[in-house]
Amino acid sequence: MSFWTAVVIIVIVGAIASVLKARYNAQHGITEDMMGNQTLNVREDRNEAAEAAQAEVAELKERIKVLERIATDANSADAQERARISAEIESLRTPDQTPASPTPANKEDLSE
Template sequence: MIDNPFAMVVAIVLIVSIAGVMRAKYKAGLGEDENGNTVRLTDPDADKLRDEVRTLKERIAVLERIATDRSNRLEDEIEALRDETR
């Protein structure tokens, strides 16, 4: 097969390098389509997580608005609702 030790070392380094590049590409979420073009692989849970993060950000925005709102305003709104029901 390979009789020259130098050629064997070069072959091993080449194999390890190619494997490292392929591993890095896989970890980055990149793959190839049937034409050999690089495409981003999609994670099935990614959309669900994005929706959850969006929902949590909306809830945080509401809580921030409530926490930083004037305390009188909440009281005024409650009083206005009481006046409407009378």
Template sequence: MNLWTTILLIAIAGMIYSAWRSKHLTSNGITEDFLGNQSLDDHRANAELQREVEELRERVQILERIVTDGREASRISSEIEKLRH
């Protein structure tokens, strides 16, 4: 193998490694700027957290309705008493 073949093989290996590294970082949600600084791309995480917050708000509204509605609270407590006996 001569010098130019070795240089070509090293360059091809470097390109393959660079492509693999970019794919790996992207699949894990990490972005990299032109200076090489890495940051976590948390758009998916933000969407998941936003969905979870909305679900929790709905649950809190339901619990508030149960607590503040006197008729509903008395009905639930009477059902609990019936189940105890």
């Protein structure tokens, strides 16, 4: 490999590195002034996305609280008592399946 081939390869590697660095900085909102100082510019669309993500996390936390309450309340004595009372009320709401007049077997029992 000659000296000039090595120089060309070094220049190409440097150019590729600077392009990749500029691409990375552009993707992350980093700008550079004339003095070489880098500053981070926060984009509005990223702020909106962060706010939406925070709102979704808050909603999911609320859902988890409800699920935890459901899981723990069903096993408490108070919840079991409410379930028993609710079942009793429902059984009273449904009409009884007993006939109004006694069956023939019942008539024999009654006549004796």
